[in-house]
Amino acid sequence: MIIDRLENAEAYVKLHPAFARAFAFLRRPDLAELALEKHPIDGGRLFAILSKAPGKVKTEALLEAHRNYIDIQYVIAGCDEMGYKPLTSCGQIHTPYDGGKDILFFADPPESWIKFPAGSFAIFFPQDAHAPMAGSGEIHKAVVKVAVE
Secondary structure (H helix, E strand, O other): OEEEEHHHHHHHHHHOOOHHHHHHHHOOOOHHHOOOOEEEEEOEOEEEEEEEEEOEOHHHOOEEEOOOEEEEEEEEEOEEEEEEEEHHHOOOEEEEEEOOOOEEEEOOOOOEEEEEEOOEEEEEOOOEEEEEEEOOOEEEEEEEEEEOO
């Protein structure tokens, strides 16, 4: 897991060939005005999902993990408090892996919670279970899905 602010994103572009395009999308001046839907960047290999919803209480934010995609979760407005736990420490499956949606949910509680104010992002790799969308108030975010390759 990587945690930082968008102005420092350049430090991470060498980690994956698609990260430069992913961060370029997040720097769009019209990002906050884009429709709340899926936005293709490079077909199924790189795309963004924009959402806006009220934050959940921590007990309702389930840990999730992905096998085929890396998540870059960027907070446009509001404050998302995301839970984290290494995948190797997770054991209680809540919902089995769905290959079509590339997601698995765990019933385990996160081992830590981190607040992400607007302008912050987290990169979650397949070994990082994460519980997004906890917090109070409305959270506006972009999640860029990057194929692992």
